Amino acid sequence: MRVKILVVGANGQIGKHLVKTIQNSGSHTARAMIRKQEQAAYFNELGAEVSVTDVEGEIEDIAKAAEGVDAIVFTAGSGPHTGKDKTIMVDLDGAVKTIEAAKAAGVNRFIMVSSFDTRREAIQEAPPSFAPYVAAKHYADEWLKRTDLNYTIVHPGALVNEPGTGLVQAAQEVDRGAVPREDVAHVIFECLENDSTIGKQFQVVTGSTPIKEAIQSL
Amino acid sequence: MRVKILVVGANGQIGKHLVKTIQNSGSHTARAMIRKQEQAAYFNELGAEVSVTDVEGEIEDIAKAAEGVDAIVFTAGSGPHTGKDKTIMVDLDGAVKTIEAAKAAGVNRFIMVSSFDTRREAIQEAPPSFAPYVAAKHYADEWLKRTDLNYTIVHPGALVNEPGTGLVQAAQEVDRGAVPREDVAHVIFECLENDSTIGKQFQVVTGSTPIKEAIQSL
Numbered sequence: 001m002r003v004k005i006l007v008v009g010a011n012g013q014i015g016k017h018l019v020k021t022i023q024n025s026g027s028h029t030a031r032a033m034i035r036k037q038e039q040a041a042y043f044n045e046l047g048a049e050v051s052v053t054d055v056e057g058e059i060e061d062i063a064k065a066a067e068g069v070d071a072i073v074f075t076a077g078s079g080p081h082t083g084k085d086k087t088i089m090v091d092l093d094g095a096v097k098t099i100e101a102a103k104a105a106g107v108n109r110f111i112m113v114s115s116f117d118t119r120r121e122a123i124q125e126a127p128p129s130f131a132p133y134v135a136a137k138h139y140a141d142e143w144l145k146r147t148d149l150n151y152t153i154v155h156p157g158a159l160v161n162e163p164g165t166g167l168v169q170a171a172q173e174v175d176r177g178a179v180p181r182e183d184v185a186h187v188i189f190e191c192l193e194n195d196s197t198i199g200k201q202f203q204v205v206t207g208s209t210p211i212k213e214a215i216q217s218l
Numbered sequence: 219m220r221v222k223i224l225v226v227g228a229n230g231q232i233g234k235h236l237v238k239t240i241q242n243s244g245s246h247t248a249r250a251m252i253r254k255q256e257q258a259a260y261f262n263e264l265g266a267e268v269s270v271t272d273v274e275g276e277i278e279d280i281a282k283a284a285e286g287v288d289a290i291v292f293t294a295g296s297g298p299h300t301g302k303d304k305t306i307m308v309d310l311d312g313a314v315k316t317i318e319a320a321k322a323a324g325v326n327r328f329i330m331v332s333s334f335d336t337r338r339e340a341i342q343e344a345p346p347s348f349a350p351y352v353a354a355k356h357y358a359d360e361w362l363k364r365t366d367l368n369y370t371i372v373h374p375g376a377l378v379n380e381p382g383t384g385l386v387q388a389a390q391e392v393d394r395g396a397v398p399r400e401d402v403a404h405v406i407f408e409c410l411e412n413d414s415t416i417g418k419q420f421q422v423v424t425g426s427t428p429i430k431e432a433i434q435s436l
Contacts, residue, residue, distance in 0.1 A: 057342075058342060083302065084302035084303040085346070085347075085349075088302060088305065088306060088310075088349075088353050088354060089350060089353065092353065092357070093341065093353045096357075120277070124276060128303070129303075132302070132307060135307065135310065139314075139357055
C-alpha cells in the first residue's frame with residue numbers, strides 16, 4: 001500500500017532527511033509541512049507535497065494540512081536553545097495541537113520525535129537551563145500517550161550531523177550516546193513500516209544493529 | 219469538622235490573604251508552603267503551620283508537605299512577567315507536581331487558582347508575550363481535570379491590590395473585569411466550604427453578589 005506521511009517540522013534537519021528517505025523509498029510519499037513558502041524548494045525537488053502551515057497556528061489549519069495522509073510524524077522543535085516561550089509554544093503546544101489535528105483529520109498513526117529522556121526524574125535532574133525543554137517534551141509525550149492514536153515515541157540520543165552509520169541500539173532504555181540525525185530519520189521510517197512499534201516508546205543511539213532489524217525486534 | 223488546608227504559594231499575594239482568611243475563620247487552619255525560611259514570620263504570627271518546600275523540587279517533598287491536610291490550594295505562580303523558563307517549571311510543572319503530590323498524600327480536595335481564560339481559543343488569541351503563560355495554565359488545568367481529585371478551578375479576572383469589596387460575579391463565563399486579590403482569597407475559602415463546587419470551574423470578577431452567595435449558587 002502506498003502510504004502518505006505528513007512530516008511536521010519538515011524543514012528541520014531530521015525532517016529533511018526523513019522527507020528524502022520517504023521519497024526515495026519508492027513505496028511512500030511525504031507531505032512536508034513547513035512554515036514558509038521559501039522553504040519549499042528542497043521538497044519540490046524531491047517530488048514531495050508541501051503544505052505551508054505554522055504549527056503555532058490553529059488546530060484546524062494543521063488538521064487541513066493532515067487531510068488524506070496515513071500517518072503524521074512530529075519532528076518540529078524549537079530546540080533546547082531557543083527562547084523558552086518557543087519551548088512552550090512549539091515543543092509542547094505545537095505538538096499537542098498536531099496530536100489534536102491528527103484526531104480531527106482521522107489520522108490514526110502518529111510518530112513523535114521526543115527527547116532522549118522525558119521521564120519525571122529527567123526533568124528533576126536536568127540542569128535549570130535544559131529542564132523546561134525536558135518538561136515540555138514530557139507533557140507532549142504524556143498527552144500523546146493518553147490518546148487513542150496508534151503512537152510511537154522515539155527518544156533519540158544526542159543528535160549529531162555526521163552521516164548515518166545505519167547501525168543503532170534501540171530499546172526502552174539504553175546508555176546515553178550520540179546518534180546521527182540521518183539515522184534517526186531512518187529509524188522513524190522503519191517505525192512507519194513496523195506496526196509492532198505501535199504503543200511503544202524507545203531510546204535510540206548509535207550501536208551495532210542494522211536499523212531495520214533493531215526496530216523490528218523492539 | 220476542623221479542616222487543615224495546605225496553601226501552595228502561600229507567600230504570594232493571594233496566598234497571604236488566603237492564609238489569613240483561613241486562620242481568622244476559627245474553624246479551619248492553614249499550612250503555608252513557602253520556599254524560604256525567611257518568609258515564615260508572617261505565617262507564624264497568624265498561628266499557621268509552615269512548611270519550607272520548593273514547588274520546583276520533588277513530588278515526594280511536596281507530598282510530605284501535604285501529609286495530614288484535608289485540602290490543597292495551588293496559588294503559586296511565576297506570574298506572567300517572569301522568564302518563560304519559570305512559566306514551565308512553576309505554573310505548569312509545579313502545578314502538576316502538586317497534583318501528583320495530592321494523590322500521593324491521599325488528599326482528595328484540590329483548588330486550583332488558574333488564569334481568567336485558559337481555553338484553547340485563549341492561547342491562540344493571546345499576545346505572543348502572554349500566550350506561553352496561558353498555555354502553561356491550560357495544561358495544568360487539563361492535567362487536574364483528568365484526575366480523580368475533587369477539584370475546583372478558579373479563573374479570576376485581572377488581579378488588583380485594592381481592598382476586597384466582598385462582592386463578585388462568578389459563573390462559567392463572565393465578562394472580563396478586575397477582581398481584588400483579597401476577594402479571590404475569600405472566593406477560594408468559600409469553595410473549600412462548598413462541596414457543590416467540586417468538579418467545577420468558574421470565572422470570577424468584581425460584581426454585586428456577596429461572595430458566599432455567589433459561590434453557593436454556582
